[in-house]
Amino acid sequence: MTINRARGVLARLAVLAALPAAVLVGPAAPSHADTTWSVVPANAGGPDGRSVIDLELPGGGQVVEHVAVINRSTEPVEFGIDANDGYLTSKGYFDMRPSDVAPVDGGSWITVPEKVTIAAGATSVVPVTVSIPGNATPGDHPAGVTASLETVSGQVRVQNRVGVRLNIRVTGDYVAKVAVSGVRAEYTGSWNPFVPGTVEVTYTVANAGNIRLVSDNRVLSSTLFTENSWSDPSAARARELMPGGSRTYVARVVGAWPLGPVRTTVVAAPSLAGAAVPDVAVRQAAVATTVWALPWPQLGLVVLLVLAFFALRLNAARRRRRIEELIRLAREGRSQEA
Structure with a gap:
């Protein structure tokens, strides 16, 4: 994924993979030119079409993977390369610990060059060595590798990172619950x-x-x-x-x-x-x-229905007594006339 943003815009410090994406967004604009770059999984020859790097190794195992850093700008750029632990945000998206925080899990098992300088429009394949400790616990240890660029705006230093997710799994007794x-x-x-x-x-x-x-x-x-x-x-x-x-x-x-x-x-x-x-x-x-x-x-409705029922009965009783009274008076009037 490539992100391009004009200079002067303060970019977020983020390593974000929305869904299972491998390229993590974060543009940068050093000096007076727009700079955009991409980071994707690769083999020794260049990008290999993967979206993430999935590894399954035993304790004590080691493997050399690669990521390709692509400089899409019009001038040479020196990128910082960093590896750190991965985690999921509150919304369920993959992210990485900040580069100034030391990794304590899978990110600490990754060795990468500290910096790489890439010519304008060129691609550099960066080796990523993953060395699993012999006493590593079985299961998943998420991590990531980023290429970063720092910009200074006034008194504010902003680090922009673009990276690749590594799903590191140590073999052993897996527990899924x-x-x-x-x-x-x-x-x-x-x-x-x-x-x-x-x-x-x-x-x-x-x-x-x-x-x-x-x-x-x-x-x-x-x-x-x-x-x-x-x-x-x-x-x-x-x-x-x-x-x-x-x-x-x-x-x-x-x-x-x-x-x-x-x-x-x-x-x-x-x-x-x-x-x-x-x-x-x-x-x-x-x-x-x-x-x-x-x-x-519902109880209120029942109460209203009961009250309405008794009100109707009371009204009917009053009407019946009134009719009976009228009938009585009519009979008494006829008796007096006779």
Whole structure:
């Protein structure tokens, strides 16, 4: 991916892969010229068409990968090369720790040149050596490699980074499981007695295993006579969870009638992210909670109906007594005339 922005615009410091993209955006504008560049996975000969670098190595293993840094500007540029740990943002997108923060996991296993100077319009293939420690824990250790450029605007120094994601997996005993926690449910009823209410559920899904997972979440609510379900394909599905990572969701289940206890169950059904792993069982997790929904509008309607019924009966009794009184008076008048 290539990003071009005119000079004078303050660029964000970001290493971002929206979806499983490998090229992370972040333009820069040094001196008096626009500078754009790309970083993509490569082999020793140049870009190889991959979007990310996937590695699976045993503890103590080593491999040399490559990334291609492409200078798309009209002048030579010296880029800083950096490797660091990767993580997922609160929205589920891949990012990297800042370059001034020392890596502590997969990023610390990567060795790259400190700088590279690339002629205008040229491409440089940069070796990326990944050395797994002998005592590395099995599972996924996300990392990334970036090419960066610093600009100075007044008293502000801005670092712009473009990079490639590395999915480093250490072989061993893989564990694929999720945990659901922090389940809270709140019922919101309608003042219209003929309209059901809504159950708002907040919950957190965490990756309690050691490999990357994608969790498909569902929320079920049931009352004495009804059952409703919710699934959110945009927010709660197909969102990657790193080992040890978690995401919090808010679901709104409509169509719940206020009939006393409303039992709400959150079901997280995980699947493996990336390549399939033989003989790894993935189990779903479920946690339930109960919220009380009292039928105040319906009770109010019943009270109104009962009051209306007795009012009608009282009015009918009064009318009947009045008619009987009129009949009595009419009979007495005829008796007096006779």
